[in-house]
Amino acid sequence: MRTKMISMVKRIQDEICSAIEEREDGKFREDIWEREGGGGGRTRVIQNGSVFEKAGVNFSEVYGTLSPQAAKEMGGGHDSDDLTFFATGISLVMHPHNPFVPTVHANFRYFERGDGSSWWFGGGADLTPSYLFEEDAIHFHQTFKTACDKHDPTYFPKYKKWCDEYFYIKHRKESRGIGGIFFDNHKAPNQEGAFEFTKDCAEAFLPSYLPILERRLGSEFTKEEKKWQQIRRGRYVEFNLVYDRGTKFGLNTAGRIESILMSLPLTSRWEYSHVPEAGSREAELRKVLMAPRDWV
Amino acid sequence: MRTKMISMVKRIQDEICSAIEEREDGKFREDIWEREGGGGGRTRVIQNGSVFEKAGVNFSEVYGTLSPQAAKEMGGGHDSDDLTFFATGISLVMHPHNPFVPTVHANFRYFERGDGSSWWFGGGADLTPSYLFEEDAIHFHQTFKTACDKHDPTYFPKYKKWCDEYFYIKHRKESRGIGGIFFDNHKAPNQEGAFEFTKDCAEAFLPSYLPILERRLGSEFTKEEKKWQQIRRGRYVEFNLVYDRGTKFGLNTAGRIESILMSLPLTSRWEYSHVPEAGSREAELRKVLMAPRDWV
Numbered sequence: 001m002r003t004k005m006i007s008m009v010k011r012i013q014d015e016i017c018s019a020i021e022e023r024e025d026g027k028f029r030e031d032i033w034e035r036e037g038g039g040g041g042r043t044r045v046i047q048n049g050s051v052f053e054k055a056g057v058n059f060s061e062v063y064g065t066l067s068p069q070a071a072k073e074m075g076g077g078h079d080s081d082d083l084t085f086f087a088t089g090i091s092l093v094m095h096p097h098n099p100f101v102p103t104v105h106a107n108f109r110y111f112e113r114g115d116g117s118s119w120w121f122g123g124g125a126d127l128t129p130s131y132l133f134e135e136d137a138i139h140f141h142q143t144f145k146t147a148c149d150k151h152d153p154t155y156f157p158k159y160k161k162w163c164d165e166y167f168y169i170k171h172r173k174e175s176r177g178i179g180g181i182f183f184d185n186h187k188a189p190n191q192e193g194a195f196e197f198t199k200d201c202a203e204a205f206l207p208s209y210l211p212i213l214e215r216r217l218g219s220e221f222t223k224e225e226k227k228w229q230q231i232r233r234g235r236y237v238e239f240n241l242v243y244d245r246g247t248k249f250g251l252n253t254a255g256r257i258e259s260i261l262m263s264l265p266l267t268s269r270w271e272y273s274h275v276p277e278a279g280s281r282e283a284e285l286r287k288v289l290m291a292p293r294d295w296v
Numbered sequence: 297m298r299t300k301m302i303s304m305v306k307r308i309q310d311e312i313c314s315a316i317e318e319r320e321d322g323k324f325r326e327d328i329w330e331r332e333g334g335g336g337g338r339t340r341v342i343q344n345g346s347v348f349e350k351a352g353v354n355f356s357e358v359y360g361t362l363s364p365q366a367a368k369e370m371g372g373g374h375d376s377d378d379l380t381f382f383a384t385g386i387s388l389v390m391h392p393h394n395p396f397v398p399t400v401h402a403n404f405r406y407f408e409r410g411d412g413s414s415w416w417f418g419g420g421a422d423l424t425p426s427y428l429f430e431e432d433a434i435h436f437h438q439t440f441k442t443a444c445d446k447h448d449p450t451y452f453p454k455y456k457k458w459c460d461e462y463f464y465i466k467h468r469k470e471s472r473g474i475g476g477i478f479f480d481n482h483k484a485p486n487q488e489g490a491f492e493f494t495k496d497c498a499e500a501f502l503p504s505y506l507p508i509l510e511r512r513l514g515s516e517f518t519k520e521e522k523k524w525q526q527i528r529r530g531r532y533v534e535f536n537l538v539y540d541r542g543t544k545f546g547l548n549t550a551g552r553i554e555s556i557l558m559s560l561p562l563t564s565r566w567e568y569s570h571v572p573e574a575g576s577r578e579a580e581l582r583k584v585l586m587a588p589r590d591w592v
């Protein structure tokens with residue numbers, strides 16, 4: 001399963017990068033890195049591109065021995081004293097320049113603890129717009145619902161709910177984005193079936209996002225709309241640094257810092273006591289973030 | 297001691313705000329707020345001023361019952377089961393526009409746990425330049441050394457070291473800034489003496505910072521120098537959201553979010569794998585951040 005998963009996520013990384021490069025002026029910069037303690041990765045980043053302020057698509061394959069703290073962050077319900085682990089996956093974050101194109105994040109992972117008798121899959125994809133377009137939200141969710149339903153009709157509602165719960169900025173009482181799917185500790189129906197499910201979700205990424213990107217890319221925007229996007233980026237940073245388990249896991253396992261923090265936007269903004277004007281499009285987004293909706 | 301400390305830090309808040317307003321085009325915006333659970337504060341902020349991108353000077357006085365988690369973050373070595381607490385203090389952060397003017401942070405606090413038989417003082421001041429000027433670093437430290445030495449010659453070396461240890465961004469293997477003083481759980485020589493020490497440090501703030509501000513304010517700077525400042529601001533955000541105990545304490549005690557996160561800069565930047573050019577002024581700063589120096 002290790003080699004099978006590695007080959008799948010590397011293929012997905014290639015496919016996603018090619019699709020993005022077709023729409024960008026530049027190419028991804030690639031960094032191959034090794035991890036002290038075991039494993040390494042292939043990080044690809046576009047920075048200050050024509051479409052994306054920052055887009056990173058990482059493959060990694062790491063193994064070794066966890067600190068007890070990192071073992072806790074890792075999850076998976078594994079409570080053995082054996083702290084050895086293996087993890088591989090793809091993780092991507094794309095922050096576009098245009099405030100009408102949403103930020104998107106996805107990751108698809110396979111984990112083992114101890115001798116490999118304990119294993120599970122995790123991952124998901126979620127959308128973080130600065131401005132709400134219902135048709136985009138519906139399309140994104142519908143694409144992942146179709147991928148989920150192929151395997152089990154209970155997956156999508158369960159994993160959409162988990163996404164809303166996971167990407168929650170507690171101190172702001174709002175979600176980071178408008179949803180998607182999130183799953184962890186996934187073992188059903190068996191290792192092969194769980195792999196197929198994860199693969200189908202990973203393959204749903206491009207069809208979930210590209211149509212939205214192309215629909216919004218040409219939109220004109222004002223300085224004020226760009227500023228609102230920057231404020232939303234600040235909230236993205238807050239979530240990732242304060243709450244995100246993957247980020248904490250990376251920092252605790254002495255991962256490659258630049259690959260972990262590649263998820264942070266190129267630029268962001270914190271305005272003191274900023275409140276969007278009542279009835280504005282900015283207030284409309286905020287409302288959805290405070291009360292997650294089912295889009296399909 | 298509660299009322300005495302409150303009156304001292306409110307006076308210091310007034311003095312600092314007046315001194316800043318003399319140098320700014322605008323005035324501080326003031327928000328008086330109450331805390332659900334007990335207490336409140338007086339937050340003053342200048343945003344997008346002529347000198348400061350963001351400057352916040354907060355007074356607060358909070359009390360009530362801690363969660364066990366917040367009790368742990370609070371420190372003070374108090375291990376009673378009594379989770380009631382009282383805390384008052386001033387906290388300030390100033391982020392200037394000009395990359396040659398350093399960001400500065402300071403706070404001076406008084407704490408009680410339980411019935412008040414357990415009390416201590418905490419605080420400090422630290423400087424975060426984007427570009428190193430040795431004379432500024434020396435002046436800043438000398439000012440606080442003089443304040444410390446008046447009370448006990450062991451304080452300054454101890455609290456400078458604690459500052460370097462506290463403001464450390466572990467995952468970057470670098471300090472947030474170039475030092476200052478940091479103290480917590482300070483009870484010596486007695487309550488009155490500890491108050492006087494804290495007061496002398498608080499009164500040292502303006503003389504430590506104003507001469508630096510005035511010396512650097514007129515400096516011309518390039519777009520590249522501004523960009524470097526933005527990257528340093530990103531590191532500031534990383535420290536505050538990932539490590540800062542005060543921020544965690546605030547988020548865990550359901551403090552006023554806007555007052556807690558007022559410490560974040562107006563704008564910041566994360567460049568993937570940014571490395572300053574060898575021998576540049578940016579590299580010179582980085583070197584000092586990776587190996588803290590004694591300035592006096």
